[in-house]
Amino acid sequence: MVGSTNDTPALALRLARVEVGGVTALGPVRLDVRPGEIVGVAGHVGAGKTTLALAAAGLLGRAVPGRIDGEVHHPLGGVPPASYVFANPWTQLTELGGTVEEEVAVGPENQGLPPATIRERVDAALALADAAHLAPREPRTLSGGELQRVALASALALDAPLVVLDEPTAQLDPDATRELVAALGALAARGVAVLLVEQNLDVLASLASRVVVLADGAVLAEGDPRALLERWPPLDARLGSVAAAEPRGTTALPARAAGAPLLDVEKLDVAYGEHVVLRELSIRVPRGAACAWLGRNGAGKSTLARAIMGLVPARGGTIRVDGTRLDALPVERRARHVGLVFQDPGRQLFSRTVLEEAAFGPRVLGARRADAERRAREALDVVGLGDLERDHPGDLAPQLQRRLAIAAALASGPRLLILDEPTAGQDAAGKAWIGRALDAQRERGASAVITHDRSFARRYCDMAETIPLTSP
């Protein structure tokens, strides 16, 4: 790292205005981050957090289109002066590395370092990000949480004076979140400046010395995170933190709920080549229930969902939905019984308008256009996107894309709805809309929600199952 004194900031941001796509995304912001300091940025969806983070890392106006009226200084220098961890783990692979280790090495390789130094950097970064065990794996085979650790390691390997992280815990399980908190603490202790965009105020409260709260592109509040929360409790509810989530019924969810199973999975075996992901897994979801599927990153939760849908082949076991055995059916016929919303819904949308997207499922399943559009509009209303039906899905914010993917699944009227990490990046309002989708689904069947967000599970689900880790 570049040598420094604590008086010289790693980031000196003096923004008057930032425009993205011709629209003002951020108003006046003045922010310094010094070596060894962790500064948090919080705010609702669309508040300008990512814009601020991209500007701070020097990517806005260069790699990302936008116009900055103001100054972004990195007085400590560095090549590059800041490293960046994006919110979406799937969009930050450079593909220049065939293995995790090679992917993490891309930054130091770009810096032209000798192989021995690259090796030191890669090993240290993988260890700090708790990703050393992933080193020989192919990045594309990793889960979202595992990929996010690789992204963190890749950023750390650059050894920049400033690390900017955009919602790094969105895909992480609670254990991995705790490990990330420890890693960021260790990073700051080594003198690295950290700018952390985070929806989880508990993480900010445990790490950050200062928090900047943004609302609608302006600074709403700034100061000590605990003092801010104590002084202004509604702020907590608005941002959707753990503390804000009052459970509906119980604080701890039952592991089993009574009732006839709508989903009945018996002794399911799934493997990717030699890598066994699920071994003799049996799991049920009762009719009328919303079940949270919990478990560590890499436990196979998404694989379970994809196996139920038929996207990955099962080596053994049976899958029944509402009494119908699915394991011998092709994916398109399973779609009559199951609706699956991927972890990265941006890759699931392919139509020209929001309405077309939501109506696609009913149309291909045989509904007439008018009926398909009626069902699509009903589903869009459930998730709060009724006003956006003429918009292009690609123009929506990632959080809205996720809700659109949920509406598209709902519109087909599946008996079982499976949502894979639906709350990633959502604020409290977004989570409430997803909760409404679960309510709607209770009337026609059941839901399974893959999530690390235990507060969401407590608030909106009826039961929880933990998917065990088959192999580390």
Next chain:
Amino acid sequence: MRGSLDRWNPRTPLAAALFLVAASYAGPAPWSAPAALAVALGVAAATGIGRRVATLVLAVAVPTAVLLLVMHLHAPSPGASIVRPGAVGLDRAAVLDALGVAIPLAAAVGALGWIVAGVAPRRLTRALAERGLPAWAAYVLVASLEAVPEARRRAREVLDAQRCRGLGVGGGPLSRVRALISLAGPLVVSLVTESEERALALDARGFEPGGRRTALTPVPDRRGERTARAALWLATALILAWRLVAAWRGGGGGGGGA
């Protein structure tokens, strides 16, 4: 599966492939191109990538030959005709012309097929970067060699997303055409989006187009391979020089294929 070629320093099969390309186009006619094709296919088979290379060769050379033959379909004189389907026919010269283009092309595709099918792109770029290849060129090379598998992977993702909504891709030709139309637009859009995301990811990792990259694991380069490469480069230079001299003297030697 990359086959056993990937155990070599990638610059060695690259030098050999370029030698065969030079031999097939600039070597003495009529045997240099068929010989180069035989070597390309033989080496591919021996290193475990024969099927993929043969597929590449057939996919390029056969349509080219057929197209040329169709272009030469005419009404030849009875004595010259070797094939006569109805009122039109092909004479011997037309067939030789078609083979003269298709065989060197097949040899070149077969030789370069070693690189596409037998060498990991990232290993190739690392090896070339060690010889001073700029970062932008390394990335263009990887992106080009990975373009087809990448597009195939994305197509699979879009198709999976559509099948999850009930779109069937089997059945009759009409159903397949409908699925293809549904796939094309989203595929193009997603490939463009993905390239933008990739550019951003590269930028965030300090990628400088004009910069010189190093490698975590340098690609081993044995002495025997270095010697073999030197011999191959020399042979390539000699063939090209011979061809230039022959052309300068008025076309003696008749290079350029079968």
